[in-house]
Amino acid sequence: MILDLNYEEICEYVKNLGQPAYRAKQLYEALTLGKTLEEVTNLPKDFKEKIAKDYPEYEVVASLESRDGTRKVALKFPDGSIVESVLLKYKYGNTVCVSTQVGCRMGCKFCASTIGGLKRNLTPGEILAQVIYFNKVFGGTLKERKVTNVVLMGCGEPLDNYENVTKFLRLVSAEQGLNISQRNISLSTCGLVPNIYKLADGGFSVTLTISLHAPNDEMRKTIMPVANAYRIEEILKACRYYFEKTGRRICFEYSLIEGFNDTDKAISELATLLKGLPCHINLIPLNSVKEKHLSGTPRKNAYKIAEKLTQMGLSATIRRTMGEDIEGACGQLRNRIGGENDQ
Numbered sequence: 001m002i003l004d005l006n007y008e009e010i011c012e013y014v015k016n017l018g019q020p021a022y023r024a025k026q027l028y029e030a031l032t033l034g035k036t037l038e039e040v041t042n043l044p045k046d047f048k049e050k051i052a053k054d055y056p057e058y059e060v061v062a063s064l065e066s067r068d069g070t071r072k073v074a075l076k077f078p079d080g081s082i083v084e085s086v087l088l089k090y091k092y093g094n095t096v097c098v099s100t101q102v103g104c105r106m107g108c109k110f111c112a113s114t115i116g117g118l119k120r121n122l123t124p125g126e127i128l129a130q131v132i133y134f135n136k137v138f139g140g141t142l143k144e145r146k147v148t149n150v151v152l153m154g155c156g157e158p159l160d161n162y163e164n165v166t167k168f169l170r171l172v173s174a175e176q177g178l179n180i181s182q183r184n185i186s187l188s189t190c191g192l193v194p195n196i197y198k199l200a201d202g203g204f205s206v207t208l209t210i211s212l213h214a215p216n217d218e219m220r221k222t223i224m225p226v227a228n229a230y231r232i233e234e235i236l237k238a239c240r241y242y243f244e245k246t247g248r249r250i251c252f253e254y255s256l257i258e259g260f261n262d263t264d265k266a267i268s269e270l271a272t273l274l275k276g277l278p279c280h281i282n283l284i285p286l287n288s289v290k291e292k293h294l295s296g297t298p299r300k301n302a303y304k305i306a307e308k309l310t311q312m313g314l315s316a317t318i319r320r321t322m323g324e325d326i327e328g329a330c331g332q333l334r335n336r337i338g339g340e341n342d343q
Contacts, residue, residue: 003056003125034136085130093148101156109223113155124167153188159195196238200245209251215269250279256297271312281316
C-alpha cells in the first residue's frame with residue numbers, strides 16, 4: 001500500500017512508473033488528504049489505473065458519537081480486519097486515538113483489546129489512515145489540520161509492532177504531510193523494555209506513557225502477564241534513559257481498580273516508587289469491560305487519591321472519561337464494533 005511510503009519513497013514509486021516528478025507531490029497530497037482515487041482529479045486516468053492496486057482502501061463499517069462529542073469509527077481493511085479509532089474533542093484541539101494492531105497479545109486482565117488475542121500488526125499506512133480519516137471528516141487540509149494530537153492508546157501494544165509504529169511516527173510528523181509535532185504524540189506501552197531503549201535511541205520526541213497499574217511486581221503479575229518478563233525496576237531504568245535522551249517527562253497510567261490497587265498502602269507504595277522521577281501520573285478510574293468483571297474506583301475516591309499523591313510531592317491528575325457510552329474510553333477498544341463477533 002502506497003500510504004506506507006514516505007515522500008522520498010513516493011517519488012521513487014512514481015519514477016518507476018515512468019511519470020514526471022511533479023506527479024509525486026500530487027499523489028502524496030491526495031493520499032495525505034484521504035482522497036479516494038475517484039476524488040483525485042489532477043492525475044491522468046492511465047496513471048490512476050496503474051496505482052489502483054496499491055492505493056489505500058478501507059471501509060467505514062460503523063461510526064458512533066458519544067453524548068460528550070467523542071466519535072468512534074470502525075475501519076475495515078481489504079483482508080477483513082477491523083480496527084477501532086476514536087476522536088476526542090478538547091478545548092486545545094482534536095486528539096485521535098489510534099490502534100496499532102488488530103487485537104493484542106499482552107493479555108492485560110482489564111482491557112478489551114486483548115480479548116481474542118493478536119490477529120496481525122497494522123502497517124504504517126493503516127495506522128496513518130486513522131488520523132487521515134478524521135482530519136478529512138472534519139474538513140482538515142494540509143495548511144489547516146483538524147487533528148492536533150495523536151495518542152497510540154487504541155487496540156494493540158505499539159512497541160510490539162515497533163518497526164511499523166516508528167515509521168508511522170515519521171510519516172505523521174513529516175513536514176510535507178500532516179506535520180503533527182512528535183511533541184503532540186503520546187505512545188503508550190505496557191513496558192517492553194528493549195524497545196523503550198530503541199525508541200530512545202531512534203531520535204523520537206514523543207511522550208512515553210507507561211501502563212503501570214500496580215505499585216509492585218507481585219500485584220502487577222496478577223493483572224498484566226508482561227510483568228513476568230519485565231520487572232518494574234527494569235522499566236523505570238529504561239524510562240530514566242528515555243528522559244535522559246529526549247528530555248521528555250514520562251507519563252504513568254494507573255487504572256484504579258476498586259479494592260485492588262486503590263488502597264492507602266498501594267498508593268503510598270506507588271508514591272515511593274516514582275518519587276524523584278520526572279513524571280506525571282495519570283489516574284484512570286477503570287472503565288467497564290463486560291467480559292472482565294472488574295470494578296473501577298468511584299470517581300470521588302479517585303480525586304482523594306490524586307490529592308494524596310500531590311501532597312506526597314508527585315504530579316497527578318484524573319483522566320477525563322470520554323466516550324464510555326460508546327465503548328470508546330480507555331481500555332474499551334477492540335477489533336469489532338456494534339456487537340459483531342471479533343474479526
